[in-house]
Amino acid sequence: MTRANDTAVVIRGVTKTFGAHTAVNDLNLTVPRGTVYGFIGPNGSGKTTTLRMIMRILHPDLGEVEVLGGRTMRAANDRVGYLPEERGLYKSMTVRNVLQFYAELKGVRRARPAIDEWLERMGLAEWAGKKVQALSKGMAQKVQFIAAVVSKPDLVLLDEPFSGLDPVNLETLREAVLDLRRGGATVIFSTHDMNVAERMCDSIFMIYRGKKVLDGTLESIQAAYGSDTVRVRLDSNGGVPGSMPGVLKLTDFGRYQELRLADGVDSQAVLAALMARGRVSHFELARPSLHDIFVRIAAPETVVTAGNNHA
Amino acid sequence: MHKAFVIAVREYNAAVRTKAFLISLVVFPVLIGGSVGLQLLLKDKVDTAEKRFAVIDRTPGEKLVEKLAVAAQARNTTEIFDRPGGKQIKPAFTVERVASGDERREAVDQQRFDLSERVRDGDLFGFLEIGSGVVELAGLPPDAADAANDDDAPPGPSPNDRFLMRYQSNSPTFDAFQRWAEKVVNEAAKESRYAAAGLPAEKVKAAVRPVPLVTKGLTRRNTATGRFDEARDENPIASMLVPGGLLMLMFMLILIGSTPLMQGVVEEKMQRIAEVLLGSVRPFDLMLGKLLGLVGVSVTLAAVYLSGAYWAARHYGYAEFVSVEVLSWFLVYLVLGVLMYGSLFVAVGAACTDLRETQAMLWPVMLLAMVPMFVWMNVVREPNSVFSTVASYVPTATPMLMLVRVAVPPGIAWWQPVVGMVGVLAATLACVYAAGRIFRVGLLMQGKAATPRELLRWVFEA
Numbered sequence: 225m226t227r228a229n230d231t232a233v234v235i236r237g238v239t240k241t242f243g244a245h246t247a248v249n250d251l252n253l254t255v256p257r258g259t260v261y262g263f264i265g266p267n268g269s270g271k272t273t274t275l276r277m278i279m280r281i282l283h284p285d286l287g288e289v290e291v292l293g294g295r296t297m298r299a300a301n302d303r304v305g306y307l308p309e310e311r312g313l314y315k316s317m318t319v320r321n322v323l324q325f326y327a328e329l330k331g332v333r334r335a336r337p338a339i340d341e342w343l344e345r346m347g348l349a350e351w352a353g354k355k356v357q358a359l360s361k362g363m364a365q366k367v368q369f370i371a372a373v374v375s376k377p378d379l380v381l382l383d384e385p386f387s388g389l390d391p392v393n394l395e396t397l398r399e400a401v402l403d404l405r406r407g408g409a410t411v412i413f414s415t416h417d418m419n420v421a422e423r424m425c426d427s428i429f430m431i432y433r434g435k436k437v438l439d440g441t442l443e444s445i446q447a448a449y450g451s452d453t454v455r456v457r458l459d460s461n462g463g464v465p466g467s468m469p470g471v472l473k474l475t476d477f478g479r480y481q482e483l484r485l486a487d488g489v490d491s492q493a494v495l496a497a498l499m500a501r502g503r504v505s506h507f508e509l510a511r512p513s514l515h516d517i518f519v520r521i522a523a524p525e526t527v528v529t530a531g532n533n534h535a
Numbered sequence: 536m537h538k539a540f541v542i543a544v545r546e547y548n549a550a551v552r553t554k555a556f557l558i559s560l561v562v563f564p565v566l567i568g569g570s571v572g573l574q575l576l577l578k579d580k581v582d583t584a585e586k587r588f589a590v591i592d593r594t595p596g597e598k599l600v601e602k603l604a605v606a607a608q609a610r611n612t613t614e615i616f617d618r619p620g621g622k623q624i625k626p627a628f629t630v631e632r633v634a635s636g637d638e639r640r641e642a643v644d645q646q647r648f649d650l651s652e653r654v655r656d657g658d659l660f661g662f663l664e665i666g667s668g669v670v671e672l673a674g675l676p677p678d679a680a681d682a683a684n685d686d687d688a689p690p691g692p693s694p695n696d697r698f699l700m701r702y703q704s705n706s707p708t709f710d711a712f713q714r715w716a717e718k719v720v721n722e723a724a725k726e727s728r729y730a731a732a733g734l735p736a737e738k739v740k741a742a743v744r745p746v747p748l749v750t751k752g753l754t755r756r757n758t759a760t761g762r763f764d765e766a767r768d769e770n771p772i773a774s775m776l777v778p779g780g781l782l783m784l785m786f787m788l789i790l791i792g793s794t795p796l797m798q799g800v801v802e803e804k805m806q807r808i809a810e811v812l813l814g815s816v817r818p819f820d821l822m823l824g825k826l827l828g829l830v831g832v833s834v835t836l837a838a839v840y841l842s843g844a845y846w847a848a849r850h851y852g853y854a855e856f857v858s859v860e861v862l863s864w865f866l867v868y869l870v871l872g873v874l875m876y877g878s879l880f881v882a883v884g885a886a887c888t889d890l891r892e893t894q895a896m897l898w899p900v901m902l903l904a905m906v907p908m909f910v911w912m913n914v915v916r917e918p919n920s921v922f923s924t925v926a927s928y929v930p931t932a933t934p935m936l937m938l939v940r941v942a943v944p945p946g947i948a949w950w951q952p953v954v955g956m957v958g959v960l961a962a963t964l965a966c967v968y969a970a971g972r973i974f975r976v977g978l979l980m981q982g983k984a985a986t987p988r989e990l991l992r993w994v995f996e997a
Contacts, residue, residue, distance in 0.1 A: 281813045281979060306814040311807045316549070328541045329815035371811065 231290075232257045232379050232410035233278055238287035240273055247273040249434035251287070255412060255427075257378075260405050262425035263414040264514070266522045270434045271414040272309060275381050278412070279306050292378055302331045305377035307368050309384045309414075315357040319348065319367055322356060323374060330375035342370040346396060362393040369397060373404060380404055382413035386420055398424060418515040428514065430521065437521050446511040453516070454483045454491055456498060457506035470494060480506060538816045542824025547831045550795055556832075559791050560839060583615070585627045588712060589650050589662035593635045593697075594670050602723040603716060604630045610715070628712060633662070647703065654705055661704030663716055668697035670727040752944075775915055777848075777857060778942035781865060782911050782935050784840055789872050789904060789934075792832040793880040796825060797893060800884030800978075809978040818975035822881055826967070829877045830870055837869055861942045864952055871956065872934030875963040876904060882970035882990075885977030892984040907935035918943045928955055930962030969994045 233255040240248040248270045255261045263271045276282040277289050280301060288295060292303055314322050320339060327335030343349050346366045356364065365388070373380055382401070386394055401424065404411050415421050421428055422442060430438035438445055457480045468474075470489035475482040485491060491509055498504050512520075550556055592600035607630045615625040633650070636642060650662040700720060702713050729736045751766040803809045812821055841862060848857045883896045907926075914923040918940040927936040937955040940947050976993045977985060985993070 276810070276979075279810075279814045281810060302815070304814065306811060308807045308810040312811045313806065314549070314802075314808060315806070316553075325541070325545050326811065326815070329538055329812070331537075 230257055231255065232259075232292060233412070234290040235274070235278075236288050236290070238277065238284040238289060240270075240277060240282060240284050246434050248277070248284070248431075251431070251434075251436055253429060253436065253439065255410060257410050258405060258408055259410060259426040260401065260424055261410070261412045262421040262428045263412060263431065264416070264418070264421055264428060264438075264518060265414075265431040270431045272383055274431065275306075275383050275412070275414065278379075279304065279381055302375065303378045305330075305372035305375060305380045307372040307380075307382045307385055310387075311364075312368050313356045313364060313371070316355060318353050318355055319343070319359070320352040323367065323371055326371040327374050330377070332375045335374060338374050338376075339370070342374055345400070346370060362389050365389060366393065366397065369400065373400075376409075378409055380409055380411045382411065384415060385413050386415055386417055394420075418513065418518055422514045430518065432521055438517070442514065445514070445517065449512045449517050449520075451491075451509050451511060452485045452487075453510045453512050454485060454494060455480050455506065455508040455510045456483065456504060457481070458498065458501070459503040459505045468494070468497060482510070484512075539820040539824035539827065542812075542816065542821055543827035543831065546796070546799070546825050546828025549799065550792065550828065550832045551835060555795070560836065564840070564843070581624065581626070583623045583626050585629055586660040586712065587629045587631060587658070588716075589631045589633045589653070589659050590716075591633045591635050591646070591662070591664045593638070593665060593667035595667070597632075597635075598727065599665050599670070599720055599723050600630065600632050603719055604632065606719045625711070628715065631659070638667075651703065654703070660706065660709075661702060661712065664696070664701040665720060666697040666699045666701070669700065669720070669724050670731070671698075672728055672731055774944055778915050778939040779911065780844070781861070781942055782907065782939050784837070784844075785865070785869060785872065785935050785938060786904065786908060788833045788836055788840075788869060789876045791836060792829045792873065793877050796829050796877060797880040797884035797897075798890060800825070800881055800974075801887060801890055801893060804885070804888060804978060804981070813978065818978065819971045822878070822967070822971050822974045825881060826874055826877050830873050833869055833873045834866070837866065841865070860946075861938075864938055864941050867956060868934035868938050868959065871959045871963050875931070875934075875959065875966050876900065878963070878967045878970035879903075882973040882977070885970075885974040886985040886990055888981060888984060896984065903931045907932045911936065911939055914939050915943055918947065924951075927951075928958060930958045933959045 231254055233253070235251055235253040238248055238251045239246065251270075251274065253274075263274065265271050273282065277284055278291055280289075280291070291301060294301070314325075317325070320336075320343075323339045323342075324335055327339065332338070340349070340352070343352050346369075348363060348366060348370075351359065351363065356367065359367065365385070369382070369385060372382065380401075385397060385401070389397065398420070401411055401413070425442065427441050428438060428445060429436065440448075468483075470486050470493065471483045472486050473484040475484075483494065485494065495504065495507055498507075590600045590603055592598075592603075607628045611627040611629075613619070615623050615627055617624045633646075636646060647662075647664075650659065653659045654661060700717065702716070725739075726736055729739050749768070750771065751768060754766045755764050756762070757764050803812065816824070841857075845857050845862070879900045880897075883893055883900060887893045887896055910922075910926060913920075914926065914936050917923055923936070923940060926932055927940050929936075933955040937952050941952055972994045973985075973990055
């Protein structure tokens with residue numbers, strides 16, 4: 225058991241329904257302090273509902289949610305920052321005023337220096353006096369991010385913070401998130417971008433149809449999904465033939481091809497079979513990407529052997 | 536509580552520091568002043584084109600039409616101008632004498648038709664017939680008077696036409712000629728009758744002169760001098776206008792701020808701002824902050840208008856109508872009324888997902904606010920009737936109707952507005968509580984407006 229001080233969020237047996245729809249079903253999750261935790265899952269699978277329950281905007285029907293050691297059902301925790309999925313700013317207020325307002329709501333009295341510092345860092349200094357409606361989507365997203373973190377919260381919840389950002393802005397925001405962790409904060413964010421999740425998250429949690437399907441570090445998840453993936457490049461005669469014994473799925477990436485092997489198939493046997501056909505210039509035992517695992521879970525027709533090869 | 540205050544300050548600034556606020560600040564006085572000013576301005580903008588009237592005088596000797604022609608001449612040279620040699624502000628009347636001719640029914644109908652055709656052609660504005668018997672001493676039998684106006688009577692001249700003036704025209708709303716002709720002909724006919732009765736006109740006029748009545752307030756004793764002060768002239772118009780104006784002002788102040796507040800709630804829902812706010816503030820504090828901001832906006836507006844009204848009242852000598860007592864009650868009821876209606880508006884905003892949906896949801900609330908506007912005249916006329924008293928205790932109407940009763944001289948017993956205030960306070964708390972429950976659930980609901988059944992469930996379920 226972890227002590228309360230080591231955990232930022234503990235969710236125990238939480239169920240939340242809206243009418244006939246069960247958004248979150250008997251969920252258990254522990255988020256340790258000082259980590260970056262990624263929430264992934266298809267649209268409508270319960271990510272936002274879970275974040276809102278951690279935020280105490282929604283109350284679970286069953287179970288309990290413990291945030292920063294507290295279990296009160298009171299909404300409004302000044303130590304938690306929140307970025308909702310898209311929008312969330314008053315259009316007719318100026319950037320500085322809206323940030324000031326959100327900071328004051330978190331109980332920060334003199335927020336001006338912190339706001340100016342963040343605006344400077346995000347490259348928005350000259351926009352401080354402009355109205356929110358004049359901002360581009362990327363700029364608004366950065367302002368929204370500042371609103372979530374300006375009060376120096378211990379826990380930051382970001383709902384789709386990276387969607388719709390160009391690579392430069394994405395990099396700025398990514399750096400900022402990692403900085404928060406370096407500063408000791410716990411960051412939970414939801415995303416559809418598996419690359420971002422792979423690169424940034426200490427742990428990943430996947431929810432599908434209201435149920436937890438993945439939870440752990442990237443390595444442990446990849447290990448659980450086994451080394452059933454092989455990347456090969458053949459120098460001659462058009463690469464790997466369409467069907468080979470022991471190969472479940474073939475994906476052609478152009479420069480190389482990815483094979484998913486059936487349960488219990490020896491990769492050496494596959495290599496031997498390939499060498500018999502031509503010259504193999506590349507052969508790699510690869511771990512399935514997070515993207516791959518996501519698709520295996522969320523697209524039911526591909527879930528053939530996934531999860532059966534637990535070591 | 537500090538957070539509610541932060542919300543209130545933002546709401547206040549968002550409402551007050553806008554062009555729309557400045558415009559609405561001006562709109563109310565312009566609406567009131569404009570309607571009065573426009574009437575004054577347009578008073579002189581009348582059609583001054585000459586109007587021609589045919590007159591058939593059936594009295595023996597046709598003396599009355601002569602009098603009418605002379606009077607028209609006099610009027611056209613003096614009365615139609617705003618001052619001697621000045622601008623013409625009324626149309627000139629030209630009297631065209633038409634021979635009475637045959638008295639038989641067919642002939643009279645034919646003549647009326649011919650003249651009607653001339654009116655239709657625009658040659659005449661209207662025509663007047665003076666009955667042959669109007670100068671006789673023996674007049675119309677009293678019970679026959681009604682029959683004269685009976686639409687079911689057969690066409691053609693009735694026997695009663697002898698004692699009437701009959702005016703026909705296709706412009707029934709223009710009544711200046713009728714009023715003028717009636718007065719002139721009556722004067723002339725009376726003179727004839729006095730002469731026929733052998734009475735000197737001067738003596739009859741002296742005998743029948745009217746008795747004037749003046750309206751005064753109550754007599755007071757001047758405590759400084761010990762003498763009685765002359766009672767003031769009562770001005771029934773002012774005693775109506777002041778309560779009516781205060782009622783209008785209350786109505787406007789409640790609606791001016793509430794509607795943008797509701798729109799703000801809808802915006803917060805649509806823009807997902809509500810989520811961010813609820814991550815920092817409890818729903819009830821959020822709503823409380825909004826309502827406090829609204830009260831601030833309304834009190835600001837009231838301060839502007841009331842100080843203007845107070846200055847104007849003093850300037851024009853009506854200071855007694857806007858006493859400190861009346862103004863104090865105005866502020867008390869304003870605050871409570873704004874809280875009560877504001878919370879209902881907030882609840883409507885929280886229950887809807889876009890502005891279009893609020894239209895349908897809002898009308899029951901608007902109806903509640905408008906009921907006092909329908910009945911206030913009765914309350915002003917009889918502030919102590921059973922109807923007025925009961926109506927002013929209905930909490931949704933109290934801020935407006937109790938205020939009217941306080942403002943109408945001589946006012947009401949001191950405890951009545953206090954009891955009314957307690958009632959409004961209770962209703963306000965109930966509204967704020969119910970709205971808070973709706974607000975809490977509705978604020979995160981997306982997709983569709985709540986049904987009335989859902990709203991009730993949100994209010995009463997734990």
